[in-house]
């Protein structure tokens with residue numbers, strides 16, 4: 001499991017560790033990891049041109065000490081000091097001893113344009129608000145330059161805890177982060193500024209709960225429902241799909257396609273698209289008698305393509321089994337009916353649907369994805385899967401939010417969400433907790449999207465078909 005901790009937790013762990021270590025030891029650990037990453041990126045350190053962008057805090061100190069290490073290996077290192085009188089004294093002395101030079105901000109843009117590597121030590125976890133005005137031209141020059149850009153701990157200008165970006169921020173090719181990932185490195189929009197992320201261990205012991213968790217292959221493998229020798233189809237769980245309409249039969253077909261690959265023993269379809277479903281998937285149990293009379297299921301999926309069928313949505317919400325609400329269902333569900341449910345609920349909005357549920361503009365959700373997912377989960381007393389290039393899954397009781405990074409932009413295709421809801425519903429029926437079902441489904445769905453796309457456009461049915469390959473890959 002990859003985890004990310006809040007700045008507050010990092011600060012507390014830093015204090016504990018600093019009290020036990022000689023002064024400056026922690027910064028040396030950070031600088032040594034940073035210098036090694038820079039050297040890897042440069043390939044040949046000797047003779048390379050390195051520019052350090054140095055702010056007034058310890059983030060700048062890390063950059064200066066790492067610059068000193070590179071200078072000792074023969075790099076030409078220049079530090080651009082944003083506030084010369086407040087730059088880290090020890091770091092500055094080390095750089096000078098190693099033969100590095102110092103410059104003010106005048107002329108910095110030309111230095112950056114000629115550099116092989118730019119190290120962004122403007123600001124780290126001590127940053128507040130967006131990048132300050134004096135730092136903006138430097139970030140812009142770095143973006144224009146052909147140099148590789150390495151961010152120290154975080155790309156300067158992004159918010160460590162929320163992943164929000166207010167105004168300009170540094171765009172990095174690589175971020176070298178210390179002790180733990182920070183939420184902003186895993187959540188969009190900040191994540192896009194970080195480039196690839198390298199974690200350097202510095203010995204922090206993080207006592208509090210993580211803010212974010214990102215499942216990896218082994219975590220997903222451990223959560224996948226596998227049939228035992230005793231399992232029959234009913235013990236493996238039956239998932240009910242209340243989706244589709246005369247106008248949108250495809251949503252039903254795609255939700256069933258996802259559900260058949262999610263590990264439930266059987267898929268029961270209820271609604272007006274039974275013919276289309278059966279034609280494509282003859283193994284589906286179909287019924288046109290409404291959810292309540294359809295026979296026992298262990299979880300429901302309601303909403304994809306149901307159009308204006310509010311009655312079906314309301315009926316499913318009264319079920320005493322887990323319910324996944326998606327698409328039209330999110331618009332039609334009575335908030336009180338969701339909040340009043342005793343069994344778990346999983347809501348799966350994209351940013352636009354989440355915005356409608358929260359009564360804000362779509363842009364606000366996109367700018368503050370983590371806060372929005374948490375807020376929705378709390379308001380509705382439900383687990384919330386917020387779709388996007390980094391899908392988030394927040395639980396109703398707070399706690400760590402799951403973030404999924406397997407997604408690909410090829411998944412932004414019509415019907416892909418229907419496949420995801422079927423898949424997640426199937427995992428719910430097989431007995432996974434709502435947050436686990438959502439995050440395992442997002443993981444498999446993202447992976448399936450990558451396999452199906454392989455660099456070319458895909459349709460949602462291709463994604464559904466590739467889910468089996470995603471399972472196999474995870475279990476390998």
Ligand SMILES: NC(=O)C1=CN([C@@H]2O[C@H](COP(=O)(O)OP(=O)(O)OC[C@H]3O[C@@H](n4cnc5c(N)ncnc54)[C@H](OP(=O)(O)O)[C@@H]3O)[C@@H](O)[C@H]2O)[C@@H](O)CC1
Nearest residue numbers: 014027030056057058059123124125126127128130132153
């Ligand atoms: N945690 C750990 O275990 C370890 C942490 N380490 C390192 O320490 C870093 C944290 O250092 P830190 O606390 O000195 O804060 P830092 O990020 O340098 O920024 C503060 C300075 O920036 C300024 N400033 C603020 N906002 C700004 C903005 N928007 N735009 C521009 N400037 C802004 C602010 O100015 P002021 O408000 O005072 O005028 C203040 O002077 C951490 O990220 C990691 O790199 C490692 O060395 C070892 C292990």
Ligand SMILES: [K+]
Nearest residue numbers: 123152154156
């Ligand atoms: K930085």
